[in-house]
Amino acid sequence: MTTFTPANHGVHPAIEEERSRQIFDEGYGSSHDRGHARELLAAATAYEAAAGYLESHQQLVSMGPPRIWPWAAEHWKPSTPDRMREKAGALALAAIDELGRELDH
Numbered sequence: 001m002t003t004f005t006p007a008n009h010g011v012h013p014a015i016e017e018e019r020s021r022q023i024f025d026e027g028y029g030s031s032h033d034r035g036h037a038r039e040l041l042a043a044a045t046a047y048e049a050a051a052g053y054l055e056s057h058q059q060l061v062s063m064g065p066p067r068i069w070p071w072a073a074e075h076w077k078p079s080t081p082d083r084m085r086e087k088a089g090a091l092a093l094a095a096i097d098e099l100g101r102e103l104d105h
Helices: 013-024 037-057 081-104
Strands: none
Touching: 013 081, 037 081
């Protein structure tokens, strides 16, 4: 299987940078992601939805992560819409890579 990489799919540089940060700074690489494709997709969706809401309403309700958020609340880190989209894109890349590994097995 060809591993999904930002370079071979024309990914925006900010998303590529965020995915690299997740892997190298946070330790969330393929071994960590194994078996978590659905959670990664849910997290990407949560960040994208929050970015859209923030753009429309100019504020986020500070009641914690959305219900779709798959992990503990302390891992929910909203910020600007652009930054949340970078996180969403990077999480989607991780999910795509993991789904590819699942299909190979």
